[in-house]
Amino acid sequence: MEIADPNNPLLILTKEQRESLWKQLTNEVETYISVVDRARLTPSSSVSEIDAILSGFDFEEAADPNKVVEVIVAALWKHQTHVSNSRYFGLFNPPPSTMGIIADTLVAAFNPQAGSWNHSPFAVQLENRLLRLFARRFGLSGDDLGGVFCTGGAEANHTAILTALVNKFPRYTENGLHGSDLRPALYVSTQTHHSILKAARLCGLGSRAVRFVDVDNDLKMDLRQLEYRIERDLMDGWHPFMIVGTAGTTNAGAIDPIGGIAAIAKRFSVWFHADAAWGGAAALFTPEICDEFGELRKADSITFDAHKWMSVPMAAGMYLTSQKDILARTFNVQAEYMTGETPVAGIPDPYVHSLQWSRRFIGLKVFMSLAVAGWEGYRKVIQRQIELGDLLREELQRAGWHVVNRTPLPVVCFTDASSNAELLCVGELKQIAEDIVQSGEVWMSCTTLSNDAEALRACITNCKTTEYDIKHLIDVLVRVRKLSLQRRGDPFKYRPLSRQSPEYT
Numbered sequence: 001m002e003i004a005d006p007n008n009p010l011l012i013l014t015k016e017q018r019e020s021l022w023k024q025l026t027n028e029v030e031t032y033i034s035v036v037d038r039a040r041l042t043p044s045s046s047v048s049e050i051d052a053i054l055s056g057f058d059f060e061e062a063a064d065p066n067k068v069v070e071v072i073v074a075a076l077w078k079h080q081t082h083v084s085n086s087r088y089f090g091l092f093n094p095p096p097s098t099m100g101i102i103a104d105t106l107v108a109a110f111n112p113q114a115g116s117w118n119h120s121p122f123a124v125q126l127e128n129r130l131l132r133l134f135a136r137r138f139g140l141s142g143d144d145l146g147g148v149f150c151t152g153g154a155e156a157n158h159t160a161i162l163t164a165l166v167n168k169f170p171r172y173t174e175n176g177l178h179g180s181d182l183r184p185a186l187y188v189s190t191q192t193h194h195s196i197l198k199a200a201r202l203c204g205l206g207s208r209a210v211r212f213v214d215v216d217n218d219l220k221m222d223l224r225q226l227e228y229r230i231e232r233d234l235m236d237g238w239h240p241f242m243i244v245g246t247a248g249t250t251n252a253g254a255i256d257p258i259g260g261i262a263a264i265a266k267r268f269s270v271w272f273h274a275d276a277a278w279g280g281a282a283a284l285f286t287p288e289i290c291d292e293f294g295e296l297r298k299a300d301s302i303t304f305d306a307h308k309w310m311s312v313p314m315a316a317g318m319y320l321t322s323q324k325d326i327l328a329r330t331f332n333v334q335a336e337y338m339t340g341e342t343p344v345a346g347i348p349d350p351y352v353h354s355l356q357w358s359r360r361f362i363g364l365k366v367f368m369s370l371a372v373a374g375w376e377g378y379r380k381v382i383q384r385q386i387e388l389g390d391l392l393r394e395e396l397q398r399a400g401w402h403v404v405n406r407t408p409l410p411v412v413c414f415t416d417a418s419s420n421a422e423l424l425c426v427g428e429l430k431q432i433a434e435d436i437v438q439s440g441e442v443w444m445s446c447t448t449l450s451n452d453a454e455a456l457r458a459c460i461t462n463c464k465t466t467e468y469d470i471k472h473l474i475d476v477l478v479r480v481r482k483l484s485l486q487r488r489g490d491p492f493k494y495r496p497l498s499r500q501s502p503e504y505t
């Protein structure tokens, strides 16, 4: 067996190699940040093209590190949707803050094990402070505010269901759902994020335990339906333990009646979880835009994603709670090999407080971004995007589109309001969205709202987006609609918009 040359360790590399790599890295990152707004948004990738790149690596021979970086950078440029582009009107993936990129790089290099205070006192203490600060900013109160950083909203929602189960059924940690005639039920609206459904499966509840409540015309949870469903389920032998309200649905930005849900949760003694994954940023920085944001203080727990509207690199979710000890009661375990780790009073070790064990220092990118932008800086950024959302609505109406959702948040769902609209074929809006994505000039999508009604969807989450980008979006929309009409040819070949129409081809 060949022993690695200690002067050329294969993993750490030599000082000369590292210096050359750092230069290459900062050059490439700087180029990406300064050029991405001019890049084509949509990749035109094929499986074989990507396979060809990957087959260049057989892992038998050591490759030149600069060359590896070069190949990977080229592949990333070519084969991804550039969500950081200011004309990306899609999901909640804003451009990562520069301080966030620096934080994530430092975290990768210093690699603190943030699972316990003894291993990484700075990381754990920083996160603990930040979590309490965010909980307080959301209006939660109590001596025992706390929470955990998560990979994202999905993990935070999973954590929420687990804590709600332990809250209602304290023996759940020992017995699980085995050998009992428990039939736990949790309540969500039909617009709730799908991560709840997955989390219910992960908790052993199954999807049937997730009880869907209808929404009103504004896509908000219908409170009378909610009460009615809970009462009926109680009579049928279900055990309600949780209601999830969403402050800013993913689809259309609906803000559920948070105060009303809190009151119903109280009446039935069930846990109230507020999913504020992206809308939470508006609650934190521009609370005046919706009265319901003030009611978030009544939540037992809150999901908030800093990697959405706060523009930090991905994987920065938070689960926040005001309920004393609930995380410890849910996750506490004893591990023999952790015996050297004496817990510090008032600062719980994340490993006994969360799903994760080895833990990345997630909080640093939030901390460093907030330190540089400040609360006021963030407020301005969010405020501006809310205004651009209003502008987008106006411009759409002017160009003959009909906005179908009502929300103060900058996510706009719309259909064609022009004279040809009644001849719209099923799938035509979807085709328009696909054509737009293919153009590579802007990115937006098509969604279905309640009653399966299709709508185009454009969302602003990018701090670099300007009025010009919105005009560009409108131009592309108008152009693609014209194309779509031409393609339709003889309109009488197609039946008007109805569920029975054939798929548009």
Ligand SMILES: *Cc1c(COP(=O)(O)O)cnc(C)c1O
Binding pocket: 092, 151, 152, 153, 154, 155, 157, 193, 195, 246, 248, 249, 250, 275, 276, 277, 278, 305, 317
């Ligand atoms: C994005 C989102 C989630 C899921 O969060 P991830 O960070 O993608 O895991 C949950 N709820 C809502 C309302 C969301 O918008």
